[in-house]
Amino acid sequence: MSDNKQIHDVINKEYKLGFETLVQSDTFAKGLNEDVIRAISAKKDEPSWLLDFRLKAYAKWLKMEEPSWAHLNYPKIDYQDIAYYSAPKKALDSLDEVDPEILETYKKLGIPLEEQKLLAGVKNVAVDAVFDSVSVKTTYQEELEKLGIIFCSISEAAHKFPELVKEYLASVVPVTDNYFACLNSAVFTDGSFVYIPPNTHCPMELSTYFRINALDTGQFERTLIICDENSYVSYNEGCSAPTRDERQLHAAVVELVALKDGQIKYSTIQNWFPGDDKGKGGILNFVTKRGLCKGDNSKISWTQVETGSAITWKYPSCILAGDNSVGEFYSVAIASKSQQADTGTKMVHLGKNTKSTIISKGISAMHGVNAYRGLVRVGKNASNARNISECDSLLIGNACHAHTYPYHEIRNSSANIEHEATTSKISDEQLFYISQRGISEENAIAMIVNGFCKEVLKELPMEFAAEAKELLNISLEGSVG
Amino acid sequence: MLKIENLHVKINENEILKGINLDIKPGEVHALMGTNGAGKSTLVKTLSAHYDCVVTEGKITYKNKDLLDLDVSDRANEGIFMSFQSPIEVPGVNNSYFLKTAINEKRAYNGEDEIDAMEFLKVVKEETNKFNIDRKLLQRDLNDGFSGGEKKRNELIQLLMLQPDLILLDEIDSGLDVDAIKTVANVINSMLDGKRSILMITHYDRLLELIKPDFVHILNDGKIAKTGDYSLALELDEKGYEAIGIKDESK
Numbered sequence: 001m002s003d004n005k006q007i008h009d010v011i012n013k014e015y016k017l018g019f020e021t022l023v024q025s026d027t028f029a030k031g032l033n034e035d036v037i038r039a040i041s042a043k044k045d046e047p048s049w050l051l052d053f054r055l056k057a058y059a060k061w062l063k064m065e066e067p068s069w070a071h072l073n074y075p076k077i078d079y080q081d082i083a084y085y086s087a088p089k090k091a092l093d094s095l096d097e098v099d100p101e102i103l104e105t106y107k108k109l110g111i112p113l114e115e116q117k118l119l120a121g122v123k124n125v126a127v128d129a130v131f132d133s134v135s136v137k138t139t140y141q142e143e144l145e146k147l148g149i150i151f152c153s154i155s156e157a158a159h160k161f162p163e164l165v166k167e168y169l170a171s172v173v174p175v176t177d178n179y180f181a182c183l184n185s186a187v188f189t190d191g192s193f194v195y196i197p198p199n200t201h202c203p204m205e206l207s208t209y210f211r212i213n214a215l216d217t218g219q220f221e222r223t224l225i226i227c228d229e230n231s232y233v234s235y236n237e238g239c240s241a242p243t244r245d246e247r248q249l250h251a252a253v254v255e256l257v258a259l260k261d262g263q264i265k266y267s268t269i270q271n272w273f274p275g276d277d278k279g280k281g282g283i284l285n286f287v288t289k290r291g292l293c294k295g296d297n298s299k300i301s302w303t304q305v306e307t308g309s310a311i312t313w314k315y316p317s318c319i320l321a322g323d324n325s326v327g328e329f330y331s332v333a334i335a336s337k338s339q340q341a342d343t344g345t346k347m348v349h350l351g352k353n354t355k356s357t358i359i360s361k362g363i364s365a366m367h368g369v370n371a372y373r374g375l376v377r378v379g380k381n382a383s384n385a386r387n388i389s390e391c392d393s394l395l396i397g398n399a400c401h402a403h404t405y406p407y408h409e410i411r412n413s414s415a416n417i418e419h420e421a422t423t424s425k426i427s428d429e430q431l432f433y434i435s436q437r438g439i440s441e442e443n444a445i446a447m448i449v450n451g452f453c454k455e456v457l458k459e460l461p462m463e464f465a466a467e468a469k470e471l472l473n474i475s476l477e478g479s480v481g
Numbered sequence: 482m483l484k485i486e487n488l489h490v491k492i493n494e495n496e497i498l499k500g501i502n503l504d505i506k507p508g509e510v511h512a513l514m515g516t517n518g519a520g521k522s523t524l525v526k527t528l529s530a531h532y533d534c535v536v537t538e539g540k541i542t543y544k545n546k547d548l549l550d551l552d553v554s555d556r557a558n559e560g561i562f563m564s565f566q567s568p569i570e571v572p573g574v575n576n577s578y579f580l581k582t583a584i585n586e587k588r589a590y591n592g593e594d595e596i597d598a599m600e601f602l603k604v605v606k607e608e609t610n611k612f613n614i615d616r617k618l619l620q621r622d623l624n625d626g627f628s629g630g631e632k633k634r635n636e637l638i639q640l641l642m643l644q645p646d647l648i649l650l651d652e653i654d655s656g657l658d659v660d661a662i663k664t665v666a667n668v669i670n671s672m673l674d675g676k677r678s679i680l681m682i683t684h685y686d687r688l689l690e691l692i693k694p695d696f697v698h699i700l701n702d703g704k705i706a707k708t709g710d711y712s713l714a715l716e717l718d719e720k721g722y723e724a725i726g727i728k729d730e731s732k
Contacts, residue, residue, distance in 0.1 A: 436529050436563055437579070
């Protein structure tokens with residue numbers, strides 16, 4: 001395949017969100033020990049039961065070992081070389097009091113922090129804006145409260161709704177589940193808490209936007225979403241960070257619980273800084289996301305578009321405990337420049353007549369390496385389980401890689417499992433054909449990539465689909481192919 | 482419209498075109514014939530800026546512009562259309578969406594307004610009905626799973642919708658049955674309005690009967706060995722290459 005300059009230009013486009021916000025922050029000194037944890041807890045004025053939770057987790061983390069089986073190559077993380085708390089100095093009681101620099105940041109990112117008047121036919125989006133370690137603002141809280149819907153930061157929830165938090169925190173991802181989840185349980189800073197009462201269809205998209213800004217800090221957000229019986233919520237997570245030379249650690253935990261007939265739709269459009277051409281800088285993204293379909297007929301869908309982060313280790317999963325429950329995973333993951341991604345999903349079938357769908361689209365370009373790791377596990381008593389998996393890889397250029405590691409652990413003979421995998425390459429011929437009809441090479445690539453990701457993109461809520469497409473195109477600019 | 486002067490082109494270090502001189506005026510139909518390997522496809526591909534073809538010497542003027550200065554999509558938007566012998570499949574890209582996008586890129590390039598979906602569908606319906614071409618191809622993905630005939634019909638739809646000024650046909654009749662060839666000829670002939678020009682590669686058969694060329698060029702070993710009118714094609718068909726003084730380099 002001949003090298004094409006235009007394609008190289010396309011993937012080399014600069015990360016647009018790499019600007020830094022100069023704001024006075026309260027940042028802890030680097031290092032991690034019990035005192036740091038007590039300090040984090042004190043900063044947030046947390047109840048003692050939560051501090052206990054953290055300290056117990058920390059004690060367990062000290063005994064754990066970092067995993068090394070992923071198809072990833074990264075220099076050892078020095079956990080003492082990270083500051084575990086950073087928050088803007090000014091008080092954040094109302095939008096008026098928020099540092100104007102921060103407001104400007106969110107404006108630049110296109111995140112609406114002011115509640116906008118309802119435009120005819122256009123749904124509003126409630127936003128929880130998290131800047132480094134704190135939630136800056138959550139919009140539409142009052143309106144949602146009228147319906148009994150709770151949407152606030154986890155710090156706020158710990159104070160206002162302790163019973164709920166106590167019942168569900170760590171119920172889906174146990175503290176010792178894995179190394180990074182354990183660390184997160186000790187030092188988590190902020191994140192969103194959502195509770196939808198029974199028989200309620202949440203009227204607007206709920207969205208949290210994470211912005212890592214401070215230097216040398218790690219971000220450890222914790223999100224907990226509970227959807228009670230016969231309710232529905234669609235939640236979207238967005239994130240970005242400034243361009244930096246040093247790598248920053250992002251170790252988050254997301255727990256979803258869907259009770260009987262409940263449905264949770266969780267979408268992520270992730271746009272972290274991918275690191276430069278040589279792999280310098282960029283975010284280390286180690287995330288544990290798990291959904292528990294606790295009640296019968298419940299449903300959880302994960303939809304993600306991952307285009308950034310230097311190293312990604314992430315497996316959104318569903319535990320299908322309730323009978324007839326449904327788990328879905330739709331993903332587009334791009335590994336370009338020198339990015340490495342080891343991602344996938346786990347579908348665990350426990351109840352009867354459960355169904356899972358996995359559609360994973362991996363795009364590798366330049367020197368990117370994409371690995372898909374999927375587990376479908378069917379328990380002994382999980383009769384009539386159905387799974388459909390489709391893992392497709394698209395290679396752009398000659399220096400990239402794609403790997404697929406599907407695992408099936410089936411312990412019930414009535415299970416019906418289908419798995420399909422394809423690998424394809426954007427060929428010079430295809431690009432030439434499209435160009436010869438008058439379409440520029442950049443648009444030709446975008447066309448082919450969009451076609452490749454169609455099945456996943458159509459799962460995104462309309463409000464975010466356009467952003468995702470734009471992000472895909474920008475991420476592949478310069479990767480030729 | 483098109484003037485080629487002393488064109489030398491190499492593919493992978495092999496010189497294929499060794500000094501081509503060709504003049505195509507608006508409204509003219511030129512046929513390019515010759516033995517296999519003579520360089521017919523290379524000439525047409527060079528005109529569309531195919532990545533395999535490297536121009537080592539020569540000049541190409543198109544509509545008073547230096548063609549070698551323009552890239553693939555620019556040349557297309559300036560009105561050059563090349564029909565492919567075996568159009569490549571592009572799964573995942575909807576054929577209709579692709580065609581509408583191509584039309585709009587050309588319009589944008591030429592400072593015209595975009596065509597909207599309603600208008601697009603209306604024009605497609607009109608044009609395909611004129612020639613009895615099945616519109617259903619547009620609902621599928623671009624060339625994906627198309628038979629040889631369907632691919633060629635798709636090329637015709639593109640031709641009708643893009644309205645190019647210089648049409649390059651690389652053996653558009655290959656693999657087609659009698660009826661299909663008639664359809665191709667009908668479409669091409671309908672586009673001959675005195676301003677549009679055609680350069681078609683063909684081995685003499687039905688197509689030349691149906692689309693009468695003004696000029697016939699016989700390419701041999703990278704150069705145009707003989708030029709004549711339609712009677713030259715008839716002579717070639719009757720007597721063969723050697724009899725008219727062309728040594729078949731492929732033998």
